[in-house]
Amino acid sequence: MKEIIITTIAVTAISAVFAFLLTLADRTIGDYGEVKLLINNDKEFTVRGGSSLLSTLIDEKIFIPSACGGKGTCGYCKVKVHSGGGPVLPTETPFLTEKELKSDVRLSCQCKVKQEISIEIPEELFNVKEYIATVEEMENMTDVIKRLKLKLPEGEEISFKPGQFIQLMAPIYDGNDEEVYRAYSIASSAADKTHIELFIGYVPGGKATTYVHQHLKVGDEVRINGPYGHFYYQDDNDREMILVAVGTGIAPIFSILNHMKEENIQRKARFYFGAKTPSDLFLLDYFKDLEDTLYDFKFIPTLSRVTEGHNWDGERGRVNNALDKYLTDTEHKEAYLCGNPPMIQSVMESLKAKGLKDELIYFDEF
């Protein structure tokens, strides 16, 4: 018994001394004092040196997209570091192309802030904020898709463009041992700045979707940040809109259509919505009603697998087939595509074959 106690005390005491020394070193040697951080040659911050650029920026409430939590495995956190970042580390090179290396691109989670540093980030990232939102409503749209309504904290607002997305954090839970961030398009209208709605499809074994579908309850808090994304409603023209979505890709389109309804925008739009079976369809009535309320809108749902005995009077086949049938020309039109990569790929090809220019096709790959 005595031996056990002495052993325990000795091991604990010696480890504690080392821990103390390391903490002390962290405070003194690891402390790089205050350094200047210059962003886009315009905004200047005084920050504490010693941590990674990514976490330094987060401390300053500037959010860079990241999916791996700074472990250097996702390659999302790229920023341009013009000076003060030191040489590129071996942990970064696998994620950087020749061209990126030449133009000073670095992984912000690997690059440390130790001295005066000058970086460049897209201007719109300044608008990105973090929120601890509360789940206000939760509803099953289909067997596998849930609608989530989140309320932002009292007094906080989010301003986004219809079509953009946020990142939602899935915390550690039984069966998931790391915090992960996943992108979800905002489905609600941009006019409501205190709530956002999401449509989240269940991916078997998926970290974030299992969390949302099996653990999250009304009244819980979730951590989100955003908005992000180059896919949004283009308000600088009056071209006819070709909207195409499958599955949860409906979310950003929903936001765009709501925006057009609220702002009473006089613009022609056609919405092709693809699903497999009737049980995958949702919000049918809502979009049908929009045909009456919007200026000039047609809703074209299409099913690739109509179940035996179900009376379905809509289109059959893939969205591509419906597109071939109704889209005769692409004169004065632009397209918004959302869904899985194969669908985007094939729709893009047929749109281009019909003469639509690359730069008039906007898309979000899920």
Add this chain to the structure above:
Amino acid sequence: MIELNPFVIFLAAIFTNNMIFSNFLGMCSFIAVSREIPTSLGLGQAVTFVLTCTTIINYLIYHYILLPLGLDYLRFILFIVSIAAFVQLLEMIVERYLPNLYYALGIFLPLITVNCAILGVSLFMIIRKYDLLQSIGFSIGSGIGWTLAIVALAGIRQKLKKASVPKGLEGPGITLIITGLMALAFIGFSGIVQIQ
């Protein structure tokens, strides 16, 4: 056992009882970081420094804490803890004051923690019942010996870049063969002194 002069131990650790060539300890970083002379030299210096400091720390821990308490069986765990903590400390210092060395050694620096030559020296000093001065001589010698070995190997490998090595032997393969040849050469010294 005759009482060995610390200086004799120091020399022996470099030539006759080289950690790499006679004990084959510390092989992984020896092979991984021996591509260029400057990096090898940097790592060698770091290893020498860590070796000397951790040997002294471990000597004190062993003789003044573990032995009196009858806990000498804990030496494996505690030596590893002290080495790990010390390398952490060293990493912070190098990152702060020798940035060029830090970038050159990059991800290899933490490799020192798992460099078995370092734990090996601490354990040998106890098995061979060295006193403090002998241990210091032994550790500095082992560090220099390790540096000598890795720098020599890096030199050979730099020359080897231009040689045509059979495809299957490129990289670690040929390196191990070279190490074997170098070990043979070092055995030539072994008649001079013996410390084990």
